[in-house]
Amino acid sequence: MxxxxxxxxxxxxxxxxDLAQKIELDEKTVERWITKDRRPHRRNQRLAADALELSIDQLWPDDVRHDVAAAGAHAEIVGIYPNRxxxxxxxxxxxxxxxxxxxDVLVFAGTFLNQTNPRFPAMLTERAEAGAQVRLCFGSPSGSAVALRGEEEGIGSALGAKVQASLTYFSALRDVPGCEIRLHNTALYASIFRYDSQAMINAHLWGSPASANPLLHVRDRGEDSMFRKYIESFDAVWDSARLWTTE
Structure with a gap:
C-alpha cells in the first residue's frame, strides 16, 4: 500500500x-499505484506530483531521501517547465x-488564454462573482513596449494586432464587479499569472515567443519569496497602467 x-x-x-481524470490516465492504473504500491514511470510520477502540488519524493519516498522529501513540502518552487x-x-x-x-494576469497579448480555454472569460466572471479580485493587465496595442517586443520576436506590428484580438474576448468583463482591465506600456521580463498564493511565471527571452520560454510554478513562502517579488512587480506595473475603455 x-x-x-x-x-x-x-x-x-x-x-x-479524480487523479486519473486530471492526469488523463486509466483509473485502474492509479488504483494499482495505491493498493499494490506500483511505482509509475517518471513522467507519470511528475504528472501526479504536479496535480497534487507535492514533490515526487513525497509521493514515492525512498528511505535514503526521506529528509529531502520532508524539506520539499516547504519548497516555494512547485514545478519547473521547459516552456509554457x-x-x-x-x-x-x-x-x-x-x-x-x-x-492577476500580466501579459502583452495572452492569446493562449482563450485559444486553449474558450471558457476563460466566463470562469473569470465566476471567480469575481464568488468574491475574488480579478485584475487583467495587457500591453497597450499602440504602445512602444508592444512595438519593441514585436520587433524582438520578429513579428513586427502583428503583436499589436494580437493584443487587440485578445482584448475582444474580455470586453464584457469591464461591466463585471470585481473585474478590472488595464493596459500597460512596460517592458516585461516575464508574464505573471497569479492565483491566490500561487503564480505561474513565464520568462521572456529575447527573440523567443513566451510559449517557447521556461515557466516556473511558485507559491508564497513569506517575505523575500519569489512569489512576493513577482507580485510586487505586478503591482508596480498595474499602478502605472491605464484603465481600458476603448482603443
Whole structure:
C-alpha cells in the first residue's frame, strides 16, 4: 500500500478516479499505484506530483531521501517547465477554479488564454462573482513596449494586432464587479499569472515567443519569496497602467 499517495489524495478530498481524470490516465492504473504500491514511470510520477502540488519524493519516498522529501513540502518552487506550452491544460484550469481571493494576469497579448480555454472569460466572471479580485493587465496595442517586443520576436506590428484580438474576448468583463482591465506600456521580463498564493511565471527571452520560454510554478513562502517579488512587480506595473475603455 502506498500510504503517501493515499494520504495525499485524502488530504485533497480526491479519489483515485479524480487523479486519473486530471492526469488523463486509466483509473485502474492509479488504483494499482495505491493498493499494490506500483511505482509509475517518471513522467507519470511528475504528472501526479504536479496535480497534487507535492514533490515526487513525497509521493514515492525512498528511505535514503526521506529528509529531502520532508524539506520539499516547504519548497516555494512547485514545478519547473521547459516552456509554457508543456504545462498541462488541466493545471491552468485547476488553479483558476480554486482561486478564492485573487486572480492577476500580466501579459502583452495572452492569446493562449482563450485559444486553449474558450471558457476563460466566463470562469473569470465566476471567480469575481464568488468574491475574488480579478485584475487583467495587457500591453497597450499602440504602445512602444508592444512595438519593441514585436520587433524582438520578429513579428513586427502583428503583436499589436494580437493584443487587440485578445482584448475582444474580455470586453464584457469591464461591466463585471470585481473585474478590472488595464493596459500597460512596460517592458516585461516575464508574464505573471497569479492565483491566490500561487503564480505561474513565464520568462521572456529575447527573440523567443513566451510559449517557447521556461515557466516556473511558485507559491508564497513569506517575505523575500519569489512569489512576493513577482507580485510586487505586478503591482508596480498595474499602478502605472491605464484603465481600458476603448482603443
Amino acid at each position: 502506498n500510504d503517501s499517495l493515499r494520504n495525499a489524495l485524502a488530504h485533497r478530498g480526491w479519489s483515485s478516479a 506550452a508543456s504545462v498541462p491544460q488541466w493545471k491552468w484550469i485547476s488553479l483558476l477554479k480554486e482561486a478564492q481571493t485573487n486572480v
